[in-house]
Amino acid sequence: MRTENVVVQNALLLFVEVESLIQNNKLDNEFEEFQSLIISAGLIIKEKVIFKQKNPIVNTFVTKGKLEKIKTIINSKDIELVIINHELSASQTRNLELFLNVRVIDKTELILDIFASRASSHIGKLQVELAQLRHLSTRLIRGWTHLERQKGGIGLRGPGETQLETDRRLIGKRIKRLNLRLSKSHKQKEINRYSRKKSRNKLVALVGYTNAGKTTLFNKLTESSQMAEDKLFATLDSVTRKNKNPAHGPILFSDTVGFISDLPTQLIESFKGTLDELQSADMLLHVVDISDDDHKAKFKEVNTILNDLDLMRIPQIVINNKSDLLSTSKINALKVAKNDQVFISAENEQGFEELRSRINDELFDGIFEGWVLMDNNLGNVRSTLFDMGCVEEEKTSSCGKMLANIKIGNEELLQFINMKGFELCHDEDILL
Numbered sequence: 218m219r220t221e222n223v224v225v226q227n228a229l230l231l232f233v234e235v236e237s238l239i240q241n242n243k244l245d246n247e248f249e250e251f252q253s254l255i256i257s258a259g260l261i262i263k264e265k266v267i268f269k270q271k272n273p274i275v276n277t278f279v280t281k282g283k284l285e286k287i288k289t290i291i292n293s294k295d296i297e298l299v300i301i302n303h304e305l306s307a308s309q310t311r312n313l314e315l316f317l318n319v320r321v322i323d324k325t326e327l328i329l330d331i332f333a334s335r336a337s338s339h340i341g342k343l344q345v346e347l348a349q350l351r352h353l354s355t356r357l358i359r360g361w362t363h364l365e366r367q368k369g370g371i372g373l374r375g376p377g378e379t380q381l382e383t384d385r386r387l388i389g390k391r392i393k394r395l396n397l398r399l400s401k402s403h404k405q406k407e408i409n410r411y412s413r414k415k416s417r418n419k420l421v422a423l424v425g426y427t428n429a430g431k432t433t434l435f436n437k438l439t440e441s442s443q444m445a446e447d448k449l450f451a452t453l454d455s456v457t458r459k460n461k462n463p464a465h466g467p468i469l470f471s472d473t474v475g476f477i478s479d480l481p482t483q484l485i486e487s488f489k490g491t492l493d494e495l496q497s498a499d500m501l502l503h504v505v506d507i508s509d510d511d512h513k514a515k516f517k518e519v520n521t522i523l524n525d526l527d528l529m530r531i532p533q534i535v536i537n538n539k540s541d542l543l544s545t546s547k548i549n550a551l552k553v554a555k556n557d558q559v560f561i562s563a564e565n566e567q568g569f570e571e572l573r574s575r576i577n578d579e580l581f582d583g584i585f586e587g588w589v590l591m592d593n594n595l596g597n598v599r600s601t602l603f604d605m606g607c608v609e610e611e612k613t614s615s616c617g618k619m620l621a622n623i624k625i626g627n628e629e630l631l632q633f634i635n636m637k638g639f640e641l642c643h644d645e646d647i648l649l
């Protein structure tokens with residue numbers, strides 16, 4: 218599955234608003250999002266054709282009259298590729314390609330192609346290949362000989378033409394092998410997850426619509442430098458890192474792939490393993506781009522996907538990001554309306570204090586910071602506290618007992634608080 222010889226191609230953007238297919242949750246800026254997807258795939262939009270249609274046409278999706286017009290544009294503008302904002306059936310694609318004599322890519326294929334160009338980890342690459350092959354196996358009836366063969370263009374990233382011509386049986390075999398390799402890789406991850414459980418780290422996953430600012434926030438929270446870009450699907454492989462800020466309890470943050478409306482089912486299926494990692498999260502930070510006019514619809518879309526993945530049972534804090542792009546009065550009004558949500562700017566680190574305390578409250582029921590006094594027979598408690606990474610400083614009290622300055626979640630502190638010989642230390646004198 219490779220992306221090396223990527224050829225930039227002149228594309229015709231075909232945006233058809235089909236009245237019978239409009240959903241309740243429609244984005245206002247659907248066109249802009251589709252355009253961003255094409256640009257994110259590294260294509261040049263040479264021409265845009267936008268129109269409305271009542272129903273999809275069975276054979277070609279688009280009406281004959283429109284197709285004639287599109288064909289004229291293709292011939293006069295040196296168009297190599299048509300990209301349509303819908304999912305097409307295999308035969309619709311084939312008929313369109315036969316008529317227009319250029320390659321036709323539907324929205325599913327476009328998203329699969331972007332994923333193919335972004336995958337960098339072993340698991341990520343396997344998952345994308347699996348999704349592409351699954352998609353391909355539904356299209357094997359498609360006659361590929363009717364088009365001139367180009368290597369490396371969009372839609373051809375991944376399995377090359379020769380593979381496209383191999384039969385269903387071979388693809389089936391490859392899918393089986395990939396599934397096997399993936400389940401092995403996921404098993405290894407499960408072992409890592411188990412060792413995390415044994416230590417006391419909490420796992421907090423950042424989820425949200427693509428381009429909401431998850432990676433930017435992740436970088437600030439973990440002092441990392443993952444690639445954050447104004448591109449759709451900048452992040453594909455999930456990354457987990459430990460929190461660096463002392464104001465937090467022991468937390469691992471996980472940055473994940475962004476969601477989009479109409480995420481191809483093959484992708485969801487293939488990424489189930491990675492998304493399964495989210496199942497063990499203790500909390501989700503749902504990052505929203507509050508400056509986006511479509512933020513409400515996108516918020517709903519993300520929650521629908523989370524629900525499908527059975528992730529709505531995990532506590533979620535809604536984080537309205539990019540609040541630096543809105544006026545203070547607008548933000549203040551929004552804060553009143555959404556008073557259980559957090560407002561931040563990941564870029565400028567505004568609102569981080571509130572964010573941190575919300576996370577600590579949710580995860581640890583708040584944090585205790587202070588001195589505890591332990592009888593000398595509580596050596597095992599002392600070493601547990603050290604293992605947990607809670608001890609900031611240690612002393613011996615004037616009466617010869619152990620004193621430790623600890624930082625610990627209130628919930629975790631409960632297990633020690635009732636032990637004989639363990640007490641919170643309020644007496645300043647002891648500390649002198």
Ligand SMILES: Nc1nc2c(ncn2[C@@H]2O[C@H](COP(=O)(O)OP(=O)(O)OP(=O)(O)O)[C@@H](O)[C@H]2O)c(=O)[nH]1
Nearest residue numbers: 428429430431432433446447450451452475563564
């Ligand atoms: N003005 C402003 N821009 C931001 C803020 N946070 C992120 N951005 C920008 O938004 C764009 C997307 O940010 P990312 O962090 O890559 O978004 P993401 O959610 O990880 O996106 P995907 O990985 O594609 O799902 C980048 O250009 C960021 O610089 C913010 O608080 N304010």
Ligand SMILES: [Mg+2]
Nearest residue numbers: 431432451452
């Ligand atoms: Mg990202």
